[in-house]
Amino acid sequence: MKILVLNTGSSSVKYRLFDGVETLAKGLIERIGEQGGEVPDHAAALQRVMSSVDLEGLGAVGHRVVHGGAEFAGPTVITDEVVATIERLVPLAPLHNPAALTGISVARKLLPDVPQVAVFDTAFHQTIPPEGVAYAIDADLADRWQIRRYGFHGTSHAYVARQTAELLGLSPDDAKVITLHLGNGASACAVDGGRSVATSMGMSPLAGLVMGTRSGDLDPTVIFHLHRVAGLPVDEIERSLTRYGGLQGLTGDNDMRTVQRRRDEGDPAATLAFDLYCRRIKEYVGSYLAVLGGADAITFTAGVGENAPAVRAASLAGLSALGVTIDEARNQRGDRIISPENARVAVCVVPTDEELEIAQQVTAEL
The missing domain is CATH 3.30.420.40 (ATPase, nucleotide binding domain)
Incomplete structure (x- = not known):
């Protein structure tokens, strides 16, 4: 068709x-x-x-x-x-x-x-259980204004999790996969048997990982402080967090390739941005390993995930006690599986294809 x-x-x-x-x-x-x-x-x-x-x-x-x-x-x-x-x-x-x-x-x-x-984009995350989408605020307020976690990049996470299972010879209905969609926008997702059970973005795509121009997770008090103490209008704060946050806010550049080059040249701002970017990923990987009770695979995808070996290595460094290790030669070559043979948790690189996923979902719906 x-x-x-x-x-x-x-x-x-x-x-x-x-x-x-x-x-x-x-x-x-x-x-x-x-x-x-x-x-x-x-x-x-x-x-x-x-x-x-x-x-x-x-x-x-x-x-x-x-x-x-x-x-x-x-x-x-x-x-x-x-x-x-x-x-x-x-x-x-x-x-x-x-x-x-x-x-x-x-x-x-x-x-x-x-x-x-x-x-x-949000549909894939409708399977997250109630405790994974609710915020601990006044329940009536949340219900009235539809305040909850929705999650995004759903077509990418669905496609990549399924492709990862097939790459490893596993049934998508049984595989536990942590997918890391790292582009200018970035999000993590825990997928259990083809169903999303946790994701990093929230009510909007602003929450979660550090991104090209978005801050990711932030103490809400920062917004109150900037409004009450600094006197910034709410619209200006929103614009700052979404367009001038993330790598852009930390370094003046929103492209990870530029940030890495500057880091390699000894730029302290770029070094901080890189380290913060990767630490946030590591924090989510650790929490999702706990949510899933272990994983069959962790998969990197999208522009940064598919093309930045240094990000992949730094994001998973120090997780060997949890069965997560990277073979650096495989990582530098950009192999599809970059973990050592017989690793407890496979680490993969799988190109995303959101348009193909949309086409396949349309075909299935009709």
Whole structure:
């Protein structure tokens, strides 16, 4: 079946056309509506996509939607009611869901006879037990304003955990895998038998690991202090934590490759950023080993996870007592399995493919 996967951002449209697992076409249209951009609006962008790829025999369109709240636990055929629910969830993802809604609206108009399916970043984490998603705040307040852990990068964690099990010759239904999606955005996930049981991101993608521009975990008092004592408006604090935090805030650079180069040259700010980045990963790995009661594998994925041997080594250093070790030669070569033979916990590097995962979920839903 032909599946067109659309990832609609606020000023971009990324697309990929599949026939089964084969990619027939892919592309990216950027700077939509901006001066000097390729197209004036999303309708024109999607019209260009439709006219540039062969859609004969198209079976469905799969839309990446960042936030599905507690309402969506899997891929969902889009109806007017579904659209209304996604609109209602906009306050939980004000930067992401409106763009997805635009893509859905335009695609439904251009392809009215083709099924449209929403695949949510949050859906994979709906299997986390209540004690893993609740925050210890006033229960009525939390319920009224939908305050809880949702988690993100669900399509990546689902795909990588399954691929890890297959790499190791294990059944995905039995494997215990800790997946580390380390890109500009980063999150950890504990997967037990193909089900997410813990994840580092929270109500928003700001929580958890140190990221390119996001702070990750933070004492809430920091926000109160910056507002009351420093006099910063709440919007400015939010912008600082999301756009000028993480590696960017610590070093002025959000690219781990640059941070590593500066660290190698003896830059103390880059050294601190690298060490903090890796320590936070190690803390989550340790806690997830406890949650899972041990693991079959720990898997690195995404841009940093797949391409930064130094990050992989530093993030798992000192965990040999827990059965976690890395073979440095394998790590430097970028082998798929970078732990020694017969290690108690396999350490793997598995490329993610979120678009393929979306296409496969759409196919399964239909």
